[in-house]
Amino acid sequence: MYQPNFCCECGEKVIRLRWRLWNSRRFCDACAKGRRKERFARPAVAAALLICLGFIGGRAGKPPPPPLIIQRHANSPMLKTDTGVEANEKSGDKVAVVSEEVYVCGARTKKGKPCSRRVHAPGRCWQHKGVPAMLPAEKLIVKDKL
DSSP states (O other): OOOOSBOTTTOOBOOOSSOOTTSOSSSOHHHHHHTHHHHHHHHHHHHHHHHHHHHHHHHHTSOOOOOOOOOOOTTOTTOBOTTSEEEOTTTOOEEEOOOOOEEEOOBBOTTSSBOOOEESSSSOOSSSTTOOBSSOGGGGEESOOO
């Protein structure tokens, strides 16, 4: 392997007791400090390019996600009929659905409108506890719950 005896920049004699991978063989210690950016620029750009190509290749090789399938049980509350009674199609049984009243918080928000968060009891949501409602109690009840 070629090991120069003189610096390429200033011509000073290069004396290296031990050569390391990060030491430059062509320049003396004084000139090598000024060329550090040049010496590391190409490998850094090459490494960044390889990383970008790896990400692009990985994203391109990724299979598409499977289609979204929503499965519901036969006794799901989402399977209601018009009468408010749930029909179990497999066994033919009819089960009564307990309808619980749902309320709206109704407290004044920063925008000045009533809060539209749903609560289970006539009260306020976690954010508006202790704040009075803007709407009357009749308007706080949610009519249809899906």
